Every structure is written in C-alpha cells, then in structure tokens.
Amino acid sequence: MVVGYAAGAWDLFHVGHLNVLRHARAHCDYLVAGVVDDDTLEVTKGHRPVVPVTERAEIVRHVRFVDEVFVEHQPDKLATWGQRPFDVFFKGDDWKGTARGLDLERRFAQVGVRVVYFPYTVHTSSTVLRRALAALEGGGRADPAAVVGGD
Incomplete structure (x- = not known):
C-alpha cells in the first residue's frame, strides 16, 4: 500500500485545496493530510491563520479523498515523516525546481520518499x-x- 502525504495550512479552504487532495488521492492508496498548526504557520508564513487548527483539521478530515489527518507542530517535513511515515509527498508545482524544492527532494530521497508535484x-x-x-x-x-x- 502506497501512503501519500499532502501537507498544508488548508486555511480558508478553497477549490485549489480540494484539487491538491483530489490529485494526491489519485496517486496513492491511502492519503494523509498534514495540517500545519497555528504557531508553526505564524513562524513560517508570518501570520496566524484565519481558521484555527482544530477547525481546519475537522474540515480536511471530512474531505472524501482524505483517509487520515495529521497535525504538524514543526516545519521540518522530514521530522514529520519520522513521526508519521509515508511513501510519497505531494507539493504544489510552484516549488518544483526551486532551491527549497530541490532540497526537499534530496532530503526525502535519503529515506526513500518520492516528491510528486501538482499544478498550483x-x-x-x-x-x-x-x-x-x-x-x-x-x-x-x-x-x-x-x-x-x-x-
């Protein structure tokens, strides 16, 4: 069974979020949606989400493409993988070819995780x-x- 992982803030849930989860589910047998907590979002994006993490997790949990929700409490996706292992990591193609995206691919390759990009x-x-x-x-x-x- 291929376990996929799609992480995000999922704040102000919209069709772009739904598209990511739909595409991700089509590329794995079991989809885990990572929901980044409020404090981590504030550190990484510079602002708190509009919708609190418990509500964002509840919304994502009820999307039919999602099998499981995992709340992330730190920004390092490899550390997340250590807490909740997966085989494929899904990311928007705005990261593809960037320094951050290449670093993510390199780090995940070391533990056998593929990175798959979807249209942003x-x-x-x-x-x-x-x-x-x-x-x-x-x-x-x-x-x-x-x-x-x-x-």
Missing part, C-alpha cells in the same frame, strides 16, 4: 482570499483583479 491553482488562493477579507474589513471593496497572490 493561481487564480484561487488563501492569500487572495485573505487580501479580499482585509480589503472588506477596511471598508473598501475587494477588486478581484487587484488581489493577486499565491497559496
């Missing part, structure tokens, strides 16, 4: 949703053309 959904992202919410909270209207970003 640029038009819908948590960053875009976060900017739109901030614009609305500021009393302005969010212009979809002005709110461009990733993840």
Whole structure:
C-alpha cells in the first residue's frame, strides 16, 4: 500500500485545496493530510491563520479523498515523516525546481520518499482570499483583479 502525504495550512479552504487532495488521492492508496498548526504557520508564513487548527483539521478530515489527518507542530517535513511515515509527498508545482524544492527532494530521497508535484491553482488562493477579507474589513471593496497572490 502506497501512503501519500499532502501537507498544508488548508486555511480558508478553497477549490485549489480540494484539487491538491483530489490529485494526491489519485496517486496513492491511502492519503494523509498534514495540517500545519497555528504557531508553526505564524513562524513560517508570518501570520496566524484565519481558521484555527482544530477547525481546519475537522474540515480536511471530512474531505472524501482524505483517509487520515495529521497535525504538524514543526516545519521540518522530514521530522514529520519520522513521526508519521509515508511513501510519497505531494507539493504544489510552484516549488518544483526551486532551491527549497530541490532540497526537499534530496532530503526525502535519503529515506526513500518520492516528491510528486501538482499544478498550483493561481487564480484561487488563501492569500487572495485573505487580501479580499482585509480589503472588506477596511471598508473598501475587494477588486478581484487587484488581489493577486499565491497559496
């Protein structure tokens, strides 16, 4: 049985998240979705998520493509693998060919884990949703053309 692992914040869950989980499930027999906790997201992304980790984990747990949810409490994916082993790690193709992506591939290869990349959904992202919410909270209207970003 091939165990796949798809990690993410899964904050402001949207169709891009669903696409990653759908694609991941099609490439493994058992899919574990890693949900990064609030403190780790604050350290790695510079802000806390809008939706707290317990709620994000609950949402992801109920996506039909997901067999298991694992809450991550640190940013090192190899350390995560040590706590919850898997055979394939899924990542958005925005990492492919980058220094971080190549390092991830190298480190995972040492323990026999393959890294598989999926198309990144640029038009819908948590960053875009976060900017739109901030614009609305500021009393302005969010212009979809002005709110461009990733993840």
